Structures are given as C-alpha cells and as structure tokens.
Amino acid sequence: MPARRGLFVAPFDALADPRVVGDLAAEAEEAGWEGFFVWDHLQYGDRVAEIADVWTCCAAVAMRTEKLLFGPMVTPLARRRPQVLARQSASLAVLSGGRFVLGLGLGDDWVGEFGAYGDEPDPKVRGRMLDEGLEVLTGLLGGDPVDHDGDHYAARDVRFLPAPEVxxxxxxxxxxxxxxxxxxxxxxxxxxxxxxxxxLDRVTADLARHEPRNGFDVVVDLQPDQDPAPWLDAGASWVLTRVGPYDLDLDAVRRLVRAGP
Structure with a gap:
C-alpha cells in the first residue's frame, strides 16, 4: 500500500471544542488528508489551558467524515479500564464504518497527569498494565468469551458484541x-x-526480527515545516503532520489543513 499522510492534532485551547475538531476533520478529508489522529491528555503543563475530551472529538470526526482513518493517538491504557475502552472502540468502529484506529501506549507523567489523579505513576508498572490490559481488550474486541483474572484486571466469563475490526x-x-x-x-x-x-532503518530492521503481520504500519509525526519525503523513502507507511500543542491559532490551523498533504 502506498505511504499515507495524516494530521496529528492536539485538541487544546483554540481547538478545545469537539465541534471545531469535527469541522477540521471534514476540511482535512476534502483537502486530501487520509488520517486525523487526536492527542489524548487530561492536562499539558502551564502553556495549555483548555483541553477537549478525545472520545468526544473522535465521535465528531466519525460523524463529519466518510473516508478518513482516525482515533486517539495515543491513549494510556493504564488510566482506562480495558472493558470500557473495548466498548468505546467498538462503538466508534461501528459509527465510522470501520475507520477507527486505537492508539495505545504508556503515557507520560511529566506534568503529573497520572500521579495528580491517583493513577499509577511508575512507567514500569504501567508497562505491565498495558500488556495485561491489551490481552483483555483484544479478547473482548474479538467477540469470543474472555475469562481473565490477573494482577491488574479481571474479565470473568464475559463476551462482548458487536465485534467489529479495530x-x-x-x-x-x-x-x-x-x-x-x-x-x-x-x-x-x-x-x-x-x-x-x-x-527508521533500525526500527524496520528490529521490527522484521519480530515478524509483524502483513500490512503492519510504521507511523511517524513531523512538524509542519519538515519535508515528509525522506521519511516516506525510509519506510514510513504513515507520516503525520503535527498540529500543536502550543499557541494554536485556529485560522492558521485551517490554512494548514486546507493546503492538503
């Protein structure tokens, strides 16, 4: 599949309104972008005052577009319950006709985004939670019976439907x-x-040793003034243009989006 271009959008301050995010996604699709991915944060330091909820933004994107791939990029699974995340993801996949991409990771506690709310601050523990949470999440998304009782999560003899591809x-x-x-x-x-x-040469070589599935994506994000061509030539299957996080001006963002990839 040819390399693809998308946007990596912080829903902060001037963009901290799901209606605005939906408008931008519709404009992005019209301008030829193929993906629209939204940051997932509760706070982002002193330079960011307002933040929109990523799931509400994703629902707005799903409703305002027809072809774009979209999703949270990335959601720290350790501050989510995998069964709730599975329901949210399945519903967004159905709502969008299968265009939802679930981005997951450890998250970062550099502004107290975990510790300030009593969530797990230790990245090593969050890593174990992520691995276990992925086991529960993928089992539930698969639509088969799940019976799990682990160190961090439980899903005892349950089955989730619908089970769309995520x-x-x-x-x-x-x-x-x-x-x-x-x-x-x-x-x-x-x-x-x-x-x-x-x-990226090292990334792709290391990935090859783990034999990822066919169609596996290698995704990078760049600043708007960076040339994507060398990254695409080096093997990135997706190059995302970063929008944010600081001093966002809605008119400037719209010009960037409307200019296309």
Missing amino acids: TIWIGGRFPNAAPLRRASRHDGFFVIGLDGPGD
Missing part, C-alpha cells in the same frame, strides 16, 4: 525495545523520538 497501533519512544516488541504483535508502531529518517 486497528491497534502502539506508541513508543525510539530506541526503547519494549514498545517495539509490543507493537509487533498488533497492527502498527507509532514511533516518536527519532532524530532523522535514517533511524
């Missing part, structure tokens, strides 16, 4: 090995922290 991308920082291994078991790797397109 694409799962795992986010992680380069060159950490754990998120790459985790991603190789799913549908894609949203890799952040790359210094340049040459780093």
